[in-house]
Amino acid sequence: MGMNREPQITTGVTSEPPLVRLTGITKRFGAVTVLKDVQFEVVAGEVHVLAGENGAGKSTLMKILAGIHTDFEGRIEYSGRAARPRSPLEASALGVAVIHQELSLIGAMSVADNIFLGRAPTRGGFVQDARQQAEAGHWIRQLGLDLDVQEPVERFPIALQQLIEIAKALSQQARVLVMDEPTSALNAPEVEKLFTLIAVLKQRGCGIVYISHKMEEIARIADRITVLRDGAWIGMAKAKELPQRKFIQWMVGRDLGEQFPRRAPHPGAVRLRLENVAVFPDGRSGPPAARGITFQVRAGEILGVGGLQGSGASQLFLGLFGAYGTPVEGRVWLDGRERRFSSPAHAIEAGLVLLTNDRKATGLVLSLSIIANTTLAGLRQMCRAGWRRPAAERTAAEHGARSLHLRAASLELEAGALSGGNQQKVALAKWLQTNPQVLLLDEPTRGIDVAAKREIYQLMDEWTARGMAIVMITSELPELLTLSDRIVVLHRGALAAEFSRAQATPEAILRAAMGQSREPENS
Amino acid sequence: MSEISAPTKPGRWRQLAASPGGRAFLALLLVFLVGVLGNADGAFFKIGTHRDALRQASVYGILACGLTLVIISGGIDLSVGSVLALVAVGGAKMAIHWGWSGWLVVPAGLGIGAICGGLAGWITARLRVQPFIATLALMVLARGAAKYASGGMKISTAVKNEAGGYGYVDVPALFRAVDARILGGNLSMVTVIFLTCLALAWLVLAKHRWGRQLYAIGGNEEASRLSGVPVVWAKVGAYVASGIFAGVAGLCQAAQEQQGDPEAGVGYELTAIAMVVIGGTSLMGGRGGMGLTLLGVLTIGYLDKILSINAVPEAGRLMLTGVIIVVAVLTQRRKRS
Numbered sequence: 001m002g003m004n005r006e007p008q009i010t011t012g013v014t015s016e017p018p019l020v021r022l023t024g025i026t027k028r029f030g031a032v033t034v035l036k037d038v039q040f041e042v043v044a045g046e047v048h049v050l051a052g053e054n055g056a057g058k059s060t061l062m063k064i065l066a067g068i069h070t071d072f073e074g075r076i077e078y079s080g081r082a083a084r085p086r087s088p089l090e091a092s093a094l095g096v097a098v099i100h101q102e103l104s105l106i107g108a109m110s111v112a113d114n115i116f117l118g119r120a121p122t123r124g125g126f127v128q129d130a131r132q133q134a135e136a137g138h139w140i141r142q143l144g145l146d147l148d149v150q151e152p153v154e155r156f157p158i159a160l161q162q163l164i165e166i167a168k169a170l171s172q173q174a175r176v177l178v179m180d181e182p183t184s185a186l187n188a189p190e191v192e193k194l195f196t197l198i199a200v201l202k203q204r205g206c207g208i209v210y211i212s213h214k215m216e217e218i219a220r221i222a223d224r225i226t227v228l229r230d231g232a233w234i235g236m237a238k239a240k241e242l243p244q245r246k247f248i249q250w251m252v253g254r255d256l257g258e259q260f261p262r263r264a265p266h267p268g269a270v271r272l273r274l275e276n277v278a279v280f281p282d283g284r285s286g287p288p289a290a291r292g293i294t295f296q297v298r299a300g301e302i303l304g305v306g307g308l309q310g311s312g313a314s315q316l317f318l319g320l321f322g323a324y325g326t327p328v329e330g331r332v333w334l335d336g337r338e339r340r341f342s343s344p345a346h347a348i349e350a351g352l353v354l355l356t357n358d359r360k361a362t363g364l365v366l367s368l369s370i371i372a373n374t375t376l377a378g379l380r381q382m383c384r385a386g387w388r389r390p391a392a393e394r395t396a397a398e399h400g401a402r403s404l405h406l407r408a409a410s411l412e413l414e415a416g417a418l419s420g421g422n423q424q425k426v427a428l429a430k431w432l433q434t435n436p437q438v439l440l441l442d443e444p445t446r447g448i449d450v451a452a453k454r455e456i457y458q459l460m461d462e463w464t465a466r467g468m469a470i471v472m473i474t475s476e477l478p479e480l481l482t483l484s485d486r487i488v489v490l491h492r493g494a495l496a497a498e499f500s501r502a503q504a505t506p507e508a509i510l511r512a513a514m515g516q517s518r519e520p521e522n523s
Numbered sequence: 524m525s526e527i528s529a530p531t532k533p534g535r536w537r538q539l540a541a542s543p544g545g546r547a548f549l550a551l552l553l554v555f556l557v558g559v560l561g562n563a564d565g566a567f568f569k570i571g572t573h574r575d576a577l578r579q580a581s582v583y584g585i586l587a588c589g590l591t592l593v594i595i596s597g598g599i600d601l602s603v604g605s606v607l608a609l610v611a612v613g614g615a616k617m618a619i620h621w622g623w624s625g626w627l628v629v630p631a632g633l634g635i636g637a638i639c640g641g642l643a644g645w646i647t648a649r650l651r652v653q654p655f656i657a658t659l660a661l662m663v664l665a666r667g668a669a670k671y672a673s674g675g676m677k678i679s680t681a682v683k684n685e686a687g688g689y690g691y692v693d694v695p696a697l698f699r700a701v702d703a704r705i706l707g708g709n710l711s712m713v714t715v716i717f718l719t720c721l722a723l724a725w726l727v728l729a730k731h732r733w734g735r736q737l738y739a740i741g742g743n744e745e746a747s748r749l750s751g752v753p754v755v756w757a758k759v760g761a762y763v764a765s766g767i768f769a770g771v772a773g774l775c776q777a778a779q780e781q782q783g784d785p786e787a788g789v790g791y792e793l794t795a796i797a798m799v800v801i802g803g804t805s806l807m808g809g810r811g812g813m814g815l816t817l818l819g820v821l822t823i824g825y826l827d828k829i830l831s832i833n834a835v836p837e838a839g840r841l842m843l844t845g846v847i848i849v850v851a852v853l854t855q856r857r858k859r860s
Contacts, residue, residue, distance in 0.1 A: 323749055345751035354749065362749055365742035367809040376739055377750040383732045430750065 017080035018043045019176050019207040020065065020096065025074035027060055027231075034060050035072070038233045040226055042176055042207035047198060047221050049210045049239070052228040053251055053477060058211055061228070062178050065209075066098045067091030079175075097169030098178040105161055105168075107154030112136035114153050115168045139167040143197055159190035163197060170201075177201065178209040183217060184310055195221055213308045215244070215514040227251055245507070252477055252506035263461055265485045268299030270336070271469035272352070272438045277330035279312070279319030289315030290493040293330070297438065297469040302460060304484025305473045308513045312493035313473045314357055317440045321354040322347045335437060348377055351437035355427055355444055357473070359420075363427040366416030370408055371397040373415045373426050378434045400429030405455055421452025428459070439463065441472040445479060457483060477506050491515045543803030543810075547818035550801065550851050554822050558829040566832045570709050577710075580824025581717035582607075582779075584817075585772040586795035588717075588724040589640075589765030591816045594799055595728065596761045597741035597808025598647060598654035603769040603795065605665035606639045607788035610773025612669045615678035615783025618695035625697030633770040639665055640766020644759035658762075662792070669785040678783035694781050701778035713775045717820075720768055725813035727764070737761055741808025798823050801851040822851070 018041040027035040035057045042048045050058050063069045065076070067085030075082060078094045085091035105114045112129075113120070115136045120127045136149040143163055153161055162182060169177055183191045198208060198221060212218055218225065222239035227250040234250045278291040290312035297303045305313045319328040322341035332339055334350055341347040344354070356362040364373050374397040375382055382392050397411050404425040408418060415426055424444070431439065444460070445453040460470055460483065474480050480487060487499040489512040497512035539545035558567045566572055586603045593600045614632040617623040623631075639661060646657040684690045703712045728734035736757040739747040748754045772791075777783050802819030804811025826847060830840045 321749070343751075344749050345753065348751040356746075356749060361743075362745050365739045365746055365809070367742035368738060372735060372739070376735075376747070376752065379732050379735060379752075386732050388730055388732055388735060 016044065017077065019079055021077045022061070022065065023075050023077075025061065025064060025072060025076075027057075027064060027069060027072040033231060035064075035228075035231045036233075038074075038228065038231070039236075040233075042209055044175070044205045044207055045202045046223040047202065047208045047210050049212065049218050049222040049225045050228070051212070051218065051225055051247070051251060052234075053475075056228040056251075057231040058228055059180065060231075062098065062180065062209065062211070065091065065176075066096055066178065092172055092174070095173060095175040096178065097172060097174035097176070098180065099162065099165050099169065099182060100180060105153045105165060108152055110150050110152055111140065111147065111156075111164055112149040114164060115139060115149075115171050117168075135171070136167075139171045140164070142170060143167055144200060157190070159186045159193065162186070162194070166197065166201075170206075175205070176207050176209065178211070180211045181213070181309065182210075183212070183214065191217075213514065215511075215516060219244070229253070248507050248510050252510055262302070262457075262483055262485075263465065265300050265302070265464060267301050267485070268467060270296050271299050271334070272297045272471065273333040274320075275331040275333075277316070277320070277328050277332060279315050279324070279328050280326075281315050281318070281324055283326075288312075288329075288493060290319070290490065292494055293490075294495070295488050295498070297471055299437075299467045299469050300464045301485045302464055302470045302472060302483055304480045304487040305471060305490060306477075306480050306487055306509050306513055307473070307490035307496075308475070310492060311490040311513065313490050314442050315493075316490070317354055317442050317471075317473065318356075320347070321352065321440065323354070348434055348436075351435070352440070353377070353431040353434060353436040353438070354440040355431060355442060357442035357446060359423050359427050364415045364423060367414060370401070370406070370411045370413055370415055370418070370426055374400050374429045374433055377430050381434075396433055397429070400433055401425075403432070404429050404459065419448075419452075421448035421455075424448055424452070424456065428456070432463075437468060439468055439470045441470060443474055444472060445474070445476070453479075477509060480504075480509065481506065489513050544815055544818070546854050547802050547815055547822070547851075550854070551818050551822045551825070554825050554829065558825060561829065561833045563832040563834075567829065572828065572832060574704070574709055574711060574714075576825050576828035577714045577717075579828065580820050581711065581713040582772045582775050583791060583795050583798060583824070584717040584820040585720050585768050585775065586791055587798045587816050587820055588720045588813070589768030590792075590795050590799050591804055591811060591813060592724060592727065592737060592761045593654075593765045594796075594804055594806060595741050595808060595811050596737040596758055597744065598758065598761065599658065599796070599806070600640075600643060600762060600765045601655065601658040601792050602639060602643055602661035602665055603765060603772070604788035604791035604793075605662045605669065606636055606766055606769035607773040607776055607791060608785055609639070609665045609669040609672070610635050610770040611777040611780075611787050612673040612678055612783035612785050614774045614777045616672065618697055618777075619678060619680055619692060619783075620682065622695075625695070625700065628695075628697055629774065632774045633767050636766040636768070636770025636773065637763050638766070639769070640763040641759060643766070644762030647762065648755045648758035666785075673783060673785045675785065677785070680781060697774075698778040698781055701775055702781075713779065716771065716775060720771060721813055721817060724764070724768075724816075728813055733757060733760060738809055741805075741810075743809075794823065797848050801848060823848075 021041040023039045025035055025038045026033065038057065038061060040050065040061060050061070052058050060069065064072050067088045067090050070086050076084060083094055085094055106117065112133045116132050121131045122128060133149050140147060140149060143166065145163060147156065147160065153164060156164070166177065182194060186194065201208060210221065224236060225239050225242055225247065226236040227234040227247070229251060273296040275294050277293040278288045280286055281289050293316060295303065307313045318324060320332065322343045325342060327340035327342050334352055339350055341350070341352070347353070360366060365376065371393050375393045382389060382396065394411065401408070401411060406422055406425045406429065408422060415423055418426065445456055464470055472483065481504055485501055487504050487509065488495055489497045489509055491513055492515065496515065499508065540549060562568060586607070589603065590600055610632045613635050614628055617628045617631060643658050643661045646652045647654045680692050680694055681689045682692050701712055701716070704710060705712060705715065728737070736747070736752050739752055740754055740757055744754060776787050798819040799816050800806060801822055802815030804815050823844070826844060827840065830843060
């Protein structure tokens with residue numbers, strides 16, 4: 001695919017003011033400071049990569065730029081003029097457009113209708129379809145695309161939809177385009193198409209903020225790179241002058257000293273063993289989310305699973321748990337017995353449970369009480385001839401609440417009324433109540449405060465000491481490094497690396513997760 | 524039901540208005556107040572008025588019992604009015620034409636209801652068709668079946684004899700028993716049947732594992748599935764129960780009319796849904812209960828009776844009922860912070 005990647009304007013040396021410059025940005029959510037004195041700028045004709053681990057503050061910074069967060073300290077200049085967008089609409093008028101990971105198009109409406117959604121050319125209240133189509137066609141052709149603007153958007157593949165969204169942004173006279181993980185849903189040729197388009201946009205004088213976790217992409221298209229870590233500005237450099245090693249150090253180089261001390265494990269018998277497992281979330285006809293997965297976990301062990309977005313780790317867990325309604329391909333042994341789980345009920349009964357990564361959507365029934373949630377998975381055992389025994393339920397819930405240090409005014413409270421940390425404890429209490437042997441934990445500390453995190457680490461330590469085996473997905477490197485006895489890393493559904501506790505370094509894990517070769521330091 | 528105590532202070536009123544049960548209770552109280560004020564020359568204070576109000580509300584109430592189960596699980600059942608007609612026709616045919624005893628007619632009638640409900644549940648839970656569409660289709664289908672089974676005629680005690688003329692046969696014992704009054708003529712048997720259905724549904728929802736599963740599914744189906752709840756079976760069960768209750772209502776309707784009318788029960792599903800919703804059970808699923816449904820049944824039942832004893836013509840009654848449903852549902856709406 002012949003594409004012109006030469007930027008017309010050499011970055012950083014023009015006398016023109018940057019399209020956007022943010023300085024001294026500080027943002028607090030309550031008592032928590034999520035951004036501290038951060039700076040960032042985009043000039044015309046550059047791709048400026050904004051990088052950092054999950055939780056580094058990238059999206060918060062972009063939400064400030066896009067007028068979604070309006071309460072912050074600091075200064076924003078648009079082409080040299082200071083302004084504070086108070087709404088996404090104002091930010092859009094200032095020339096900023098965000099291409100979100102989830103597209104904001106309306107599938108059943110035509111391309112033209114989508115491009116002019118909410119601002120269609122009208123006469124006497126009626127949409128002037130011909131004019132709208134002509135103008136939409138103009139913007140689509142500007143991007144080097146050739147498609148019928150009268151077709152509904154949903155007829156086009158996701159990659160084209162993303163490009164339509166970009167056309168929409170251009171038609172709103174956007175000069176700064178923020179692309180948040182734009183390639184997460186694209187295949188290789190589609191990625192090429194997007195990169196060609198980015199080159200076109202650069203030539204037209206747009207500035208692009210590009211958020212990505214993928215090393216090879218960053219290496220290809222970045223002109224400049226800014227790294228955030230824990231809400232702080234770490235550094236900014238021209239891409240050519242930033243060696244990859246230093247780049248990764250910038251992203252992960254944090255003090256791991258005061259983290260939780262995991263007790264030395266005493267691994268027992270193998271509890272869970274996988275051999276060449278493949279998971280097909282959409283049935284056998286669809287693509288596998290994970291394949292060729294082989295590992296084992298012993299009693300008393302915590303196996304950490306690392307990987308970036310799209311690694312397939314969560315789908316692997318769901319598949320093992322029987323959540324897709326069919327057993328996984330390959331072989332799975334639980335406590336030495338080969339098992340095939342085709343429903344969560346089977347897995348739970350056999351002692352394998354899954355804490356999902358989204359407690360509100362898939363973990364808890366927020367409208368039910370703490371007692372009802374805690375006993376939901378083990379209700380069958382707790383009933384006598386199908387009739388519930390409220391006293392037994394209360395005892396079980398009290399026991400769970402005590403052992404998990406749950407703080408709630410009453411166990412009759414709806415789960416929805418609890419804080420995130422306490423909700424997570426209710427979800428964990430539900431699983432402990434079923435007496436599991438193997439816990440699959442998908443992001444067990446996502447969105448909960450530091451104190452609750454520490455408590456959950458402590459509990460995981462206790463559970464393994466009692467002989468449970470834990471497999472844990474986490475996108476937080478410090479958590480992965482301090483809690484795991486061994487670590488496997490997944491990249492695009494395949495095992496990319498396996499580390500012992502002693503071998504694992506943040507750099508090596510991140511490199512494997514980004515799809516770099518296994519041991520580049522040794523070669 | 525028993526948690527509602529008579530409030531005495533203004534603060535308690537506010538407290539009462541804070542819960543769905545309290546608001547439904549206040550709505551019912553308001554309807555009673557209207558009844559007391561417009562008592563139609565004391566007619567409202569006669570026991571017969573209350574007996575008749577309860578009797579007229581009972582068939583709707585029986586439907587509302589099944590609907591409460593379905594609605595709490597996050598579904599809806601529009602087919603109950605048609606299933607009522609199908610069972611009424613079938614029951615009349617069995618009891619009048621074929622002379623079956625009540626011991627056969629009742630299980631057969633409820634069986635027809637159960638099959639209809641099972642069909643609706645299967646299409647919804649297993650084939651994943653939206654419950655609104657699935658039960659709308661069944662509503663049409665069951666109505667058609669009722670007309671087919673009856674040949675489009677009412678199945679009454681006027682039966683064609685061998686000479687080609689019509690002769691009257693006795694009203695079957697089952698129908699007489701269901702249409703009877705007890706306690707010195709002060710309570711209708713259908714009301715007793717309604718209260719029995721209410722108690723059964725209450726036992727399921729409040730005391731049985733299945734009930735807890737229905738609340739969980741209505742609150743968050745995916746989380747329930749991932750907690751090992753047998754989602755498909757629990758949902759199919761709710762629709763089967765709804766079909767059985769519709770069957771009970773059908774037999775009661777046939778007994779009261781002493782005939783099986785294929786046109787019976789048109790629009791009953793909407794009245795029954797209104798009763799459930801006015802009580803405060805959420806149409807989104809996950810919240811509600813049988814106590815609330817009882818309040819809803821009494822509110823609409825009494826409203827209708829009070830308007831009719833005050834000789835408000837049907838046109839006005841319908842319009843007023845519509846207004847009251849909107850107001851009641853607005854006050855029931857959960858306020859989000």
